[in-house]
Amino acid sequence: IHARISYTLGGYNQNDLNTGAEVSLKLGKNSKHKIGASIQFYYLSPDYIMTSFSDNHHYWEIQWPKKQKIVQLNPYWQWGEYKVEMNYYMLHHFVYLSDSLTPKVSNDYTNVFQVHLYAPFYLKGFGVKTNLYLQYANKQIIQVPVFAGRLDFFYRFGIFKNKAKLQFGFNAAYNTSYYGYGYYPLLRQFYLQTKVKTGNYFYFDIYAAIQVQRISIFFNVNHVLCGLLGRDY
Numbered sequence: 001i002h003a004r005i006s007y008t009l010g011g012y013n014q015n016d017l018n019t020g021a022e023v024s025l026k027l028g029k030n031s032k033h034k035i036g037a038s039i040q041f042y043y044l045s046p047d048y049i050m051t052s053f054s055d056n057h058h059y060w061e062i063q064w065p066k067k068q069k070i071v072q073l074n075p076y077w078q079w080g081e082y083k084v085e086m087n088y089y090m091l092h093h094f095v096y097l098s099d100s101l102t103p104k105v106s107n108d109y110t111n112v113f114q115v116h117l118y119a120p121f122y123l124k125g126f127g128v129k130t131n132l133y134l135q136y137a138n139k140q141i142i143q144v145p146v147f148a149g150r151l152d153f154f155y156r157f158g159i160f161k162n163k164a165k166l167q168f169g170f171n172a173a174y175n176t177s178y179y180g181y182g183y184y185p186l187l188r189q190f191y192l193q194t195k196v197k198t199g200n201y202f203y204f205d206i207y208a209a210i211q212v213q214r215i216s217i218f219f220n221v222n223h224v225l226c227g228l229l230g231r232d233y
Contacts (some may be wrong), residue, residue, distance in 0.1 A: 001023050015043075020040040035076070171203075202225060206224060
């Protein structure tokens with residue numbers, strides 16, 4: 001059982017509250033199975049830039065009447081390195097940067113649901129690590145792809161009488177299309193946009209790496225399929 005609490009006494013973030021607790025249970029003395037659940041609660045002021053900002057193109061001074069409330073629930077099952085977990089997020093009075101590039105607040109309750117699977121597999125020097133996500137948000141202010149996945153495949157072996165490790169591998173990633181957040185360089189902030197979709201594209205990277213004690217040297221070729229499946233990424 002773990003628990004924590006953090007409370008801010010002064011400054012811009014005065015009266016901000018951050019609490020959390022986790023309970024886990026091992027199923028049997030020598031079992032690799034474990035179940036658990038955690039809960040997090042955040043009672044937070046928006047980022048300062050969402051409250052006060054001024055430059056040649058933008059100006060706002062906003063007194064938000066209420067703090068943001070964010071709740072996260074996370075039940076999970078784990079067997080060795082394998083893990084299946086569910087994440088539920090509830091956001092209330094959430095402040096975000098809108099497509100008009102000004103701060104806005106959502107007074108509705110926003111719910112985000114996520115199921116995550118992590119499944120590694122090892123055979124001699126070969127290894128495969130799989131991360132799969134299914135997601136859903138009931139309000140437009142939070143944009144997530146319905147499916148996102150990543151596969152890491154590698155082969156690792158010892159060289160120089162096992163004093164160094166050489167590894168070859170590739171990473172593959174894919175997510176369904178969704179309205180990805182735009183980036184506004186002038187504010188250095190991401191903003192909500194619903195005009196251009198991103199995703200539905202396959203990413204593929206290859207790499208080689210060598211590790212000698214604490215020294216790691218690697219060579220990557222990122223986005224090998226660049227342009228082969230169109231350029232809508």
